[in-house]
Each structure stands twice: as structure tokens, then as C-alpha cells.
Amino acid sequence: xxxxxxxxxxxxxxxxxxxxxxxxxxxxxxxxxxxxxxxxxxxxxxxxxxxxxxxxxxxxxxxxxxxxxxxxxxxxxxxxxxxxxxxxxxxxxxxxxxxxxxxxxxxxxxxxxxxxxxxxxxxxxxxxxxxxxxxxxxxxxxxxxxxxxxxxxxxxxxxxxxxxxxxxxxxxxxxxxxxxxxxxxxxxxxxxxxxxxxxxxxxxxxxxxxxxxxxxxxxxxxxxxxxxxxxxxxxxxxxxxxxxxxxxxxxxxxxxxxxxxxxxxxxxxxxxxxxxxxxxxxxxxxxxxxxxxxxxxxxxxxxxxxxxxxxxxxxxxxxxxxxxxxxxxxxxxxxxxxxxxxxxxxxxxxxxxxxxxxxxxxxxxxxx
Numbered sequence: 001x002x003x004x005x006x007x008x009x010x011x012x013x014x015x016x017x018x019x020x021x022x023x024x025x026x027x028x029x030x031x032x033x034x035x036x037x038x039x040x041x042x043x044x045x046x047x048x049x050x051x052x053x054x055x056x057x058x059x060x061x062x063x064x065x066x067x068x069x070x071x072x073x074x075x076x077x078x079x080x081x082x083x084x085x086x087x088x089x090x091x092x093x094x095x096x097x098x099x100x101x102x103x104x105x106x107x108x109x110x111x112x113x114x115x116x117x118x119x120x121x122x123x124x125x126x127x128x129x130x131x132x133x134x135x136x137x138x139x140x141x142x143x144x145x146x147x148x149x150x151x152x153x154x155x156x157x158x159x160x161x162x163x164x165x166x167x168x169x170x171x172x173x174x175x176x177x178x179x180x181x182x183x184x185x186x187x188x189x190x191x192x193x194x195x196x197x198x199x200x201x202x203x204x205x206x207x208x209x210x211x212x213x214x215x216x217x218x219x220x221x222x223x224x225x226x227x228x229x230x231x232x233x234x235x236x237x238x239x240x241x242x243x244x245x246x247x248x249x250x251x252x253x254x255x256x257x258x259x260x261x262x263x264x265x266x267x268x269x270x271x272x273x274x275x276x277x278x279x280x281x282x283x284x285x286x287x288x289x290x291x292x293x294x295x296x297x298x299x300x301x302x303x304x305x306x307x308x309x310x311x312x313x314x315x316x317x318x319x320x321x322x323x324x325x326x327x328x329x330x331x332x333x334x335x336x337x338x339x340x341x342x343x344x345x346x347x348x349x350x351x352x353x354x355x356x357x358x359x360x361x362x363x364x365x366x367x368x
Contacts, residue, residue, distance in 0.1 A: 011101045014070050018094040033093055036080045040065050040090070072096055163218040170225045171195060178233065182240070190350045191232030197342040198224045201335035209315075209330045216324060220331035227307070227332075228339040231300045232347050239292040239351060244268025246284050250276055278363045285355055293348045304340045308333050 018033055038044055043062040050056050068074055075091035106113045118128075141147065171192070178188035202221060206213065245268035249256050259266060275281055314329030 013099055013101045015097045015099050016075075016094050017097060022093055033080075036090070040078060041070060042066060070096070159215050160218060163215065163222065167218065167222045167225055170222055174226055174229055178229070181233070182236070186354055187236055187240075187351070190347055190354065191229050191236060193346060193350065194228045194232050194339045194343050195225055197346075198228045198335040198339040200342075201338035202331045204338065205327075205330040205334040208334070209326070211327045211330060214327060216327040217331055220328045220335065223328070224332060224335045224339070228336060228343075230303065231340055231343045234300055235292060235296050235343070235347055236351060238296050239288055239348075240272075241268065242288045242292055243284065244271050246288065247271040247274060247276060250280065250284075275359065275362055278359060281359045282356060285352060285359070289348045289352045293344060297344065300340065300344075304336050308336055 016037065018030055020030060023030060023033060040063050043060050043066055045058050045060050047059040048056050049059055065074055065078060072091055075096060076089050078090040079087040080090055080093075102114075106115070136147065175188050175192055178191060179185060182188060199221070202217060202224070205211065206217070211217070245259055245266050246256055248254075248266050248268045248271045249259065251271060251274070254266075311329040311332050314325055315333050317326050317329070
């Protein structure tokens with residue numbers, strides 16, 4: 001990593017530090033010493049002259065020392081008159097120093113600013129930021145000097161919270177869509193339980209591939225929040241439809257084997273909120289949950305597998321710019337894998353527990 005400064009200290013300036021104790025003993029003031037130095041070493045305009053013809057000319061005061069290099073010998077040869085009338089050497093008034101000064105002065109928000117720029121050899125900005133923080137803790141900046149991160153670090157700091165808000169909005173919109181689809185508030189919450197497990201997959205991807213947390217990882221989280229719920233939607237929607245159809249068959253005294261016929265017209269929509277016998281509901285619920293999970297595993301795995309294989313080239317890319325694109329493929333691949341495996345275990349269990357609780361509650365209320 002090669003670092004550069006926005007300015008250099010190649011200039012050398014001569015600074016004369018006035019000794020106020022010496023001035024006081026001579027009966028002089030710092031203003032007088034400053035005026036003497038100004039007249040001695042610089043050409044100073046003191047007024048204008050107007051001729052009879054109307055021409056105007058600048059009146060300047062200069063000295064022989066104005067065009068000579070300022071050295072200690074030159075200062076020793078110059079004398080100034082004190083208030084007591086005595087003449088003293090100019091070099092006795094202070095100390096002549098040579099200091100390095102910046103070639104240019106940049107300002108940001110009216111404050112002097114020096115930028116340190118570097119081209120990173122990898123996308124690992126977190127380590128660089130940690131090294132800088134540790135170094136500044138061991139070598140604190142002088143009083144009045146502050147630091148501020150810029151470049152990729154500034155972009156990450158400015159973008160992380162807007163992206164997190166976007167992720168929360170995406171989760172909320174997904175929940176609203178599922179509430180409209182299922183016409184329930186409880187079942188969409190079961191499906192939303194898959195999203196936290198996608199975070200487990202993202203963390204695992206960061207550990208396995210040794211990838212640092214970045215904006216790309218947050219983008220992968222936003223994308224996953226709308227993708228991982230698909231498995232739960234397929235599973236719960238199919239389970240609901242099977243329950244409704246079996247209720248209609250039970251209510252009409254029909255054999256459930258007709259549900260396997262191609263031209264079966266039973267949809268069960270009219271029996272969506274109709275509950276029959278408690279024991280029958282509980283037994284049917286258990287049977288339908290098991291059968292639905294078994295029958296939907298193939299289409300869900302096909303969908304997840306095609307998506308995962310689609311991002312594998314991105315996840316294992318090694319070409320130029322791959323350090324920016326690879327994290328989104330890695331996080332989506334493992335995020336989908338973990339959330340899918342967990343969905344097949346948790347969603348059927350939670351679905352059975354919540355729906356069994358509804359059946360028992362309706363039984364106590366006398367609705368069944």
C-alpha cells in the first residue's frame with residue numbers, strides 16, 4: 001500500500017521569534033520590532049504622490065537588506081533605535097529559525113486540511129481502519145488537530161445505515177405482501193423467521209471465505225430478504241390449500257382420494273375459516289404438515305439449487321474486480337443454503353404449534 005499526502009513540506013521559511021523580555025528591557029514593543037522588520041526586509045508602500053499633470057505614483061520605503069538573504073550576520077549588521085535613544089543589534093531582539101512549511105494549504109469547511117491517500121491492494125478496509133485507530137491511540141494527534149475518514153471508509157460509513165433502512169423496508173414490504181396473500185397476520189410471521197437464519201449464512205460466508213463486512217454484504221442481505229421467504233411461502237400456501245380441501249371433503253362426506261384426480265374441482269376456499277371436529281382437525285393438521293413438507297421438498301430444492309449454482313461463478317471469481325463482486329455471491333449462496341435447511345425444520349414445527357393452538361382456543365370458546 002503506497003500512501004501519499006495532499007501537500008509536501010519542501011518549502012523552507014525563515015522565522016524570527018521575538019524575545020519579549022529583551023524588548024521590555026530595551027523599552028521597545030513587539031509592534032515597533034515588527035514595523036522595523038517590515039521596513040528592513042520588504043518594500044513597503046506608505047502612500048501615493050500626485051503630480052501636477054494628474055499622474056499618481058506609489059511611495060515605497062525599502063532598504064539595502066530587502067534583496068539580500070536573511071542570515072544571522074545580516075541581522076547583526078542591522079541596528080534599530082530603542083525608546084531610550086540607544087542603537088541595538090537587530091539579532092538581540094530574538095532568534096532566527098529556519099522551518100519547513102507546506103507547499104500548499106488546503107481547506108475543508110474553512111479549516112486547514114491535509115489528506116492522506118492510499119491505494120489498497122485488497123478490499124480489506126476494516127484492517128486498515130483498525131491499524132490506523134491503533135496507531136493514533138499510541139501516537140495521539142496534537143491538541144487542535146482532528147481526524148476524519150474518507151474514501152471507501154467514508155462511503156461505507158455514509159451508506160451502511162441507508163442500506164440497513166432499505167433492508168428493513170424490504171422486510172416490511174415482504175411481510176405486507178404475505179399478509180395480503182394469506183389474509184393472516186400470524187402465518188407471515190412464521191415465514192419471516194427464515195430471514196434471521198440468512199444472517200447466519202452471511203456470517204458463515206464471511207468466515208469461510210475470509211471476507212470483510214462491506215456495502216456489498218449489506219446489498220446481499222437486502223436481496224436475500226426477498227428471496228429466502230419464497231420457500232416458506234410455497235410450503236405454507238400448499239399446506240393451507242391441502243387443509244382446506246380436506247375440510248371440504250369431510251364436510252360434504254366425500255372420500256379424500258378424489259383429491260388425487262386430475263379433474264377434481266374441490267378447492268376448499270369456502271372452508272378456509274370453517275373448523276370441524278377438534279380431534280379430526282388436529283390429526284389432519286399433523287398429517288398435512290408432514291405430507292406437505294415431503295411433497296414440496298423437491299420443487300423448493302430445485303429452485304434453491306438453480307439460484308445457488310447461478311451465483312457460484314460469482315462467489316469463486318478470481319479475476320480483476322472480483323473482490324467487489326464475490327462477496328454478494330458468497331453471501332447469497334450460503335444464506336440461501338442455511339435458510340432453506342432451517343426452513344424445512346422450523347416452519348412445519350412452528351406451523352403445527354400455532355395452528356394447533358388456534359384449534360384448541362376455538363374449542364375452548366365453543367366455536368368447534
